[in-house]
Amino acid sequence: MNHDPHVLLRVIAKFLIPLIALFAFYVQFHGDFGPGGGFQAGVILAASIILYSLIFGLENAKQAFPPILIRIGMSLGVLLYGGTGVVAWMQGGEFLNYSVLAHDAIHGQHWGILAVELGVFCTVTSVMIAIFYAFGSRQPQTSEEDW
Amino acid sequence: MIANIIGAVPTSPLISTLLLDIGLLTLLVMVAFAIVRMRSLFAIVMLQGVYSLVAAAWFVTLDAVDVAFTEAAVGAGVSTVLMLAAMLLADRESTPVPMSRQWGPLAVVLIAGMAMLYAVPDLPSYGDANSPANSYVGTDYLARTAVEIDVPNVVTAVLASYRGYDTFGEVVVIFAAGLGVLLLLGLDGNAGRFRAQVMGRKLSDTSAPTGSTDKTASTSQRRKSSGGGGGKSSLGAPPSITRYEGGAS
Incomplete structure (x- = not known):
């Protein structure tokens, strides 16, 4: 560790990664009021895990975000989105018509948008990390001089 | 303009x-x-x-x-x-790429570029109140969001509610992309257990093919593989094979 050439990178990344992940959740839940939403938040959360993987190695990243979560997350997101539509259907409205989800239409819309954005968030995060894991696991380790 | x-x-x-x-x-x-x-x-x-x-x-x-x-x-x-x-x-x-092979792409780019320049005068000018984006359904969304959905960010309202079908389609597309990557590459990539049959010869399970210019590793791998599979197998070897070292850096 004495001769670790990336000590600065590691220290700064350790400070930044939690902030990036927190910002992702801010973008997710503040999407109704400011710019952002499920898609952007998902990409930002995935970017924080990809950054962790770049700095600390793929094996550590796979411990922080286990690959089993990917399969669950990406299907859960689509199910959550489609399920919201089906629930609205069951309640007597059209598919994805959120107005019937709560006692009044505006509340129903709020609930619907929240659920749908959560679904987008799950799928986008999982798929982005899945693509990175799939590509990142393929390549052999690159030596320092090779760059 | x-x-x-x-x-x-x-x-x-x-x-x-x-x-x-x-x-x-x-x-x-x-x-x-x-x-x-x-x-x-x-x-x-x-x-x-x-x-x-x-x-x-x-x-x-x-x-x-x-x-x-x-x-x-x-x-x-x-x-x-x-x-x-x-x-x-x-x-x-x-x-x-040699210059002789670039005339065709150059012609395509020039024609496409001229077609786009020809279309520029038809575009609405910047901030035009009568442009298609600022009339028809767009103004309708802007007017109705405050009443029907009551969300300050109209983009979210359009994306998740008025255009919910489109966004559902996008999510399914992303899901399909992830599914394709997982089916083709697998979650662990081929790290550590690469298996392929190239022209009837099984490739070893600790190496994955790359285009890296690591000549020493590739030649040693190729020599090893040609020793086992006879004279024909060197044809079937990928361009170069680099050993996967494993572990985190």
Whole structure:
């Protein structure tokens, strides 16, 4: 560790990664009021895990975000989105018509948008990390001089 | 066109915005030319990230903050990393194409560019109140969001509620993309257990084919494989095989 050439990178990344992940959740839940939403938040959360993987190695990243979560997350997101539509259907409205989800239409819309954005968030995060894991696991380790 | 825009609204902030737009677009063109003229793929990937960041800044000046957000996160962040990962599997330098093979692409680019320039006068001018984006269904969404959905960000309301079907389709597309990657590459890539049958010969399970220029590893691997499989097998070997070292750096 004495001769670790990336000590600065590691220290700064350790400070930044939690902030990036927190910002992702801010973008997710503040999407109704400011710019952002499920898609952007998902990409930002995935970017924080990809950054962790770049700095600390793929094996550590796979411990922080286990690959089993990917399969669950990406299907859960689509199910959550489609399920919201089906629930609205069951309640007597059209598919994805959120107005019937709560006692009044505006509340129903709020609930619907929240659920749908959560679904987008799950799928986008999982798929982005899945693509990175799939590509990142393929390549052999690159030596320092090779760059 | 430009004189038209400035003449329409004579306030000074718009002129400064226009200057900013022109500056950012000039930067974009410069970065694009730099990308075309580069040979080092690493520098090209980095410049593509720069291009996305400048484009995101330009989207902010156009008040398309949601688009700028996505461009910065996807274009400059995730796709740069994915391009880097793809580059590591291929070569580090692009081979120059001889001039004789570039006349066809040049003709295509010139014709397409002239067609686009021909279409420019038909575009609505910047900030035109009667443009298709500012009339028809767009104004309808703006007027109804406050009453029907009561969400300050109209983009979210349109995306998740009025256009819920479209967004559902997008999510399914992303899901399908992830599914395709998982089916083709697997979650662990081929790290540590690469298996393939090339011309009837089983490749070893600790190596994955790459385009890396690590000649010593590839020749030693190839020698080893040709020893086992007879004279024909050297034909079936991938361009180069580098040993996977495993573990984190």
